Amino acid sequence: MSLSKATPSNKQKGLQVTKQAALLFFPLFGLLTLVMLWFYHDARTSSLTYLENQNQEILSTLRQHVELSLNHSQDDLDLALKIVENNIRTDINLNEISQAFYRIVTSREAYIKQLRFIGIDGYELVRVDNAGGKVVNVSGDFLQNKVDRYYVQQGLKLRQGQVYQSPLDLNVEFGAVEYPYRPMIRYVAPVFDSRAIMRGLVVLNVNAGAMLEELNAIGTSSTAEVWLLNRDGYWVYDRRQDREWGFMFNDNSLSLPMSHPDVWSLLITTTTEDYQFNLKSDQLGIISAQDWQQTPRLLNYGHQEITMPWFGVMYLSPQAIQDITANLQQRYFTLLLISCIPTLSLSIGFAFLFSRRNDLTEKLIQLNEMREADKKFHTALDASPTPMIMVDQEQNIVLANREALKLFEYSSAEAMNIPLTSLIPNQYKKRHVHLVEEFQQSPEERRMAPIREVLAVTKTGKEVAVEIGLNPVETSDGVITLASITDITQRKQLESQLAKSNRTMMLAINTAMIGVWTWSVGEKSMMWDDRMYKIYDYSQRPLKPVTYQEWRDRIHPEDIARLDRVFERALRSNDSQQYEFRLYTKDGLVRWVKGGVVREMHINQTRLVGINIDVTEERMSHQSIATINRELERRVTQRTDELQQANRELEAFSYAVSHDLRTPLRGIDGFSNLLMKSLGDKVDGQNKEYLNRIRTAAQRMGDLIDDMLTLSRITRADVVRKRVDLSALGKNIINHWREIDPDRQVEFITPKQLYANADSALLRIVLNNLLSNAWKFTSNSERPVIELGSINKPEGDVFFVKDNGAGFDMEYVGKLFGAFQRLHTNSEFPGNGIGLATVQRVIEKHGGRVWAEGVVDQGATIYFTLPK
Amino acid sequence: MNKTILLVEDNPDDQLLTKAALEMNNILNEVVIAENGVEALDFLNGQGKWEGRNTDELPALVLLDLNMPKMGGFDVLKHIRANPRTELLPVVILTTSKEDRDLVDSYKNGANSYVKKPVDFDEFTNAAKQLGIYWLMVNESPL
Structure with a gap:
């Protein structure tokens, strides 16, 4: 394709092609007619020859028939x-x-x-x-x-x-x-x-009439006339009956020698070897004849005397021949007419070829020059990284460069002369046609047509987003459109990704309330977004953008130097810098801001892009939390100190109790004793009783003090858990009581081993209290039994100490574990009411539970748990 | 001759009761009473009240209370054990305290025995008897 402006216009070209085609067609048609004629002649001849042969055969048949008769x-x-x-x-x-x-x-x-x-x-x-x-x-x-x-x-x-x-x-x-x-x-x-x-x-x-009628029947199957002539040349059989039997009426005009002497002369010169002939002439037509007299006999019955003194003749008149060949003529004429069409198209085709060849020949020199230019143009076009196609006025693609072929997946040959609409998805075809019309109406105005984004479709049906720039090129062939195409599928994807990440970022910026600023280094003013103004306490965006200096003036003086250093670092590297600084609000309040800044090289200018987040509240809450924590710690320490002090005091108190309260008691008891001894018999029964009472009271108070100290010690004691065999402990305690009280027969039931995870010293106190109580309360029982055991429950073992002693009324079960609470008088069972309180304290320190069941005069059971 | 028993005890009641308990068990050794720790050391070192006393005559046994004014029993015990002259002296802690801490501390500081003074005088008498028999008759003193 060349873009020559010397190319003749289409109209001229059409005329030239028509002329060329006519020049080609008429000789071709003449030749074709000749050929047809020749064919026709040949067909006619062979057809007539066939007829002659057929006539001869018919004659032979007739002859056989006559012979048979x-x-x-x-x-x-x-x-x-x-x-x-x-x-x-x-x-x-x-x-x-x-x-x-x-x-x-x-x-x-x-x-x-x-x-x-x-x-x-x-x-x-x-x-x-x-x-x-x-x-x-x-x-x-x-x-x-x-x-x-x-x-x-x-x-x-x-x-x-x-x-x-x-x-x-x-x-x-x-x-x-x-x-x-x-x-x-x-x-x-x-x-x-x-x-x-x-x-x-x-x-x-x-x-003979019957015989002749049969001849007639056979003869009429042929288009030719059948004659039977006698030896003198008179007709004895003819379809035209008026020529028959001339000899009977002495009319020799009705004889062949008279009407067709040439034929007659041929007939009478036949021989046995050459008894038949065909005669053909335009005037005469076709005559096929046999001399039956000369013919060898086919049937031989011994009738040697049979003679057939007749000539059998088949005659086709020129008219009859005309009738036969008319059909043939018609057929060949039709054929000729039909073959006209391909001949004509062939002529036009050749004419086009010639015309193109002529074009090329005429412009050979011009073309050579242009071919170079064309080649360069093609090479440049092919080398262009932009897909380009050229479209003629009929919207057919006349050129597509390599990139375009690659993009649309066509081979170079495939792309040629296909309509542009092949590249347009179906749903856009209508719109495309409209656009093309618009473009064609005013191509000049759109010489640099606006770039359009459209969807195109490749050969395999893949849709690609493209941008098309249309550029009309005027040639003598008309306006050709050069379309440069940009595959923007990837860009579209990037754009949508970018839009998505932009949205995400905007969401982040909005949610985190981030202010964004940009400053072209050296410029007077900065660009701030709305959030920035809000952070810097502007009620609304000012008419004039904030200047760099205005911004600096708002920074806390102690932070400005650090901020400058951060910006210097940011300008030197690609890394983003983080910082925190204080600014003053318009009311002069301090606001804490967290910032980030990064360098952005913009053509020949360096910009700083940064963000600000108001972290005042965060900072404040951090501070207050720290304060509260410190205060709490201080209080805890104080309380701990106070507690330790209280503990120390309690210990001192206990110590004092153990020393200072007991010492006077010992005095009371000791001196009462000494008094009794020194008075000896001088003291009467009554006074002796008083002295004893003094001593008992002193001793009871001593016990009371001991038990109270135990209770208070337990309160302060740490629980050190390990595996303890309660059974062994129990046996130990019971044995102790047996030694003290050898007169009593008490049955003690306990398993071989009874393990618990507990503090061994504290458990000893528990068992001592419980077993001692049981020992004590069974003193009036007939057959005292004490049992130490456990019940397996899903929530854990429940231990118990059971006796069949005095028991108690369940109505007062609530008082059982209170300190100094007693259900029995001292005279019934001695005690001070601290034992079960101590037991409860120990069990509670283990995280367990203690409870009691009892029936008066039937016994009591104390249960307790020791969770692991 | 019978050696003395040094009773370090600030409470006069206890002084009297201890002496009575010892006498009731026929422990007739002379009982020297120190009112407090300082006096106890004075006696052992021949100082103060006991200026010029022959310090070679060590008591057969020291009965030492823990809670005393001026100088407590533990300090006395430490001094006794620190002095080579008195370090082998049998010292029995005789106290009202039932605190485990006191018991452990006493043995740690080199006490030979720890006896709790019971409220019941009969029990106290019994304890005094046991002490006397053991430390004055059964036990072989290195001194």
Whole structure:
């Protein structure tokens, strides 16, 4: 494709092509006509030759037929002859002959006209006539003398075994030709007796009309006329009956020698070897002829005497030939007309080719120059990284560069001359057509057409987003559009990704309340977003953007130097810098801000892009939490100290109690004792009782103090858990009581081992209390039993100490574990009411539970748990 | 001759009761009473009240209370054990305290026995008897 402006216009080109096509077409058509004519002639000739051959064959068939008929007639004659010969061997009995003849004629009534026996004097002896199907045996009165007739004369000359066959002619009755014509052949055979003396003649009249009718039937199957001519050239059979039988009327004009002497001359020169011929001439038509007399006999019954003295002729008149060939002519003419169309298209095609070739030839030099330019243009176009296609006015692609082919997945050949719409998805085709029309109406205005984003479709049906820049190029062929295409599928994807990440970022910026700023280094003013203004306490965006200096003025003086250092670092590297600083609000309050800044190289300018987040609240809450924590810690320490102090005081108190309260008691007891001893007998019973009471009271108080100290020690004690065998502990305690109180018989039931995870010292206190109580409260029982055991429960083991002693009223179970609470008087069971309180304290320190069940005078059970 | 028993005890009641308990068990050794720790050391070192006393005559047994004014029993015990002259002296802690801590501390500081003074005088008498028999008759003193 070249963009030559010298290319002739389409109209001129069309005229030229038409001329070229006409120049090509007419000679071609002439040639074609000649060829057709030749073909036609050839076909006609072969068709006529075929006809001639067919005619010859028909003639042969006719001849065979005639031969067969003649043979049959001779058979009839032979039969009649034999009957007569047999009859005359003894005595002649005309009656018998007559009857036999009658039977022969009847059996062959279609052929035999008359069968007679004629005496040598010429008189008819027997005569059987067939008058149109009615066979009559003619009696003596109607028999005639036929001695003067030629066939009798001829018969009388015959020798034994000879037969006379008359020429084919018409029957003559009473000296005139019988009408309607009755073609007849007469056979005459002489009858000789055993002495070889002629006794008469058998005459058979054969109705040749039947034979000729059969010929007619056969002959009419052909388009040609069938003639049968006798040896003199008269017609004995012709479809045109007016030419028949001329010789019967001595009219020699109705003979072939007169009408067609040339044909006749050919007929009479035939020989046995060359008995048939075909004659063809434009005036005459076609004549196929056979001389049947010369023809070899096909059927041989021994009738050597059979003669067929006729010429068989088939005649096709020029008119008949015309009729036959007309069809052929018509066929070839149609063929010619049909072949006109491809010839015409071929001519036009060649004309186009020629015209193009002519174009090329004319512009060969110009083209050579242009080809270089073209090549460069193509190379440049192909090398262009931008896909480009050129579209002619019919919107067909006339050029596509390599990138375009790659983009649309076409091969170079495939892309040529396909419509541009092939590259447009179906749903956009309508719109595209509209756009094209618009563009074509005003291409100049759109010389640099706005870039459009459209969807295109590749050969494999893949849709690609493209941007198309349309550029009309005017050539003498019209306006060609150069479309540069940019595959923006990837860009689209990037754009959508970018939009997505932008949205995400905006969400982040908005949610985190991040202010964004940009500052082109050295510029006076900065660019802030709305959030920035909010952070810096502006009620709304000011009309003039904030300046760098204004911003700096808002920074806390202590932070400004650090901020400058951060910005310097940011300007030197690609890494982002984080920082925190204080700013003043318009009211002069301090606000904490967290910032980040990064360098951005923008063409030949460096910019700083940064974010600010107001972290004042965060910071404040951090501070207050720290304060609260410190305060809490301080308080905890204080409380701990106080607690430790209280503990120390409690310990000191306990210590004092153990020392200082007991010492006076010891004095009371000791001196009471000493008094009693020193007074000896001087003290009476009453006073002795008083002194004892003093001592008992002192001792009880001592016990009380001991128990109270134990209780308070337990409160302070740490629980150190390990595996303890409660059973072993229990046995130990019971044994101790048995030693102290050997008079009592108490049964003690406990498993071999009873393990618990507990503080061994504390558990000893528990068991000591419980078992001692049990020992104590069973003192009035008849058969005292104490049991230490456990019950397995899903939530853990439940230990118990059970006795069958005094028991208690469940109504007072609530008082059981209170300190100094007692359910029995001291005189009943001694005690101070601290034991179970101590037990409860120990169990609670283990995280367990203790409870009691009891029935008065039946016993009590104390349960406790020791969770692991 | 019978050696003395040094009773270091600030409470006069206890002084009297201890002496009575010893006498009731026929432990007739002379009982020297120190009112407090300082006096106890004075006696052992021949100082103060006991200026010029022959310090070679060590008591057969020291009965030492823990809670005393001026100088407590533990300090006395430490001094006794620190002095080579008195370090082998049998010292029995005789106290009202039932605190485990006191018991452990006493043995740690080199006490030979720890006896709790019971409220019941009969029990106290019994304890005094046991002490006397053991430390004055059964036990072989290195001194």
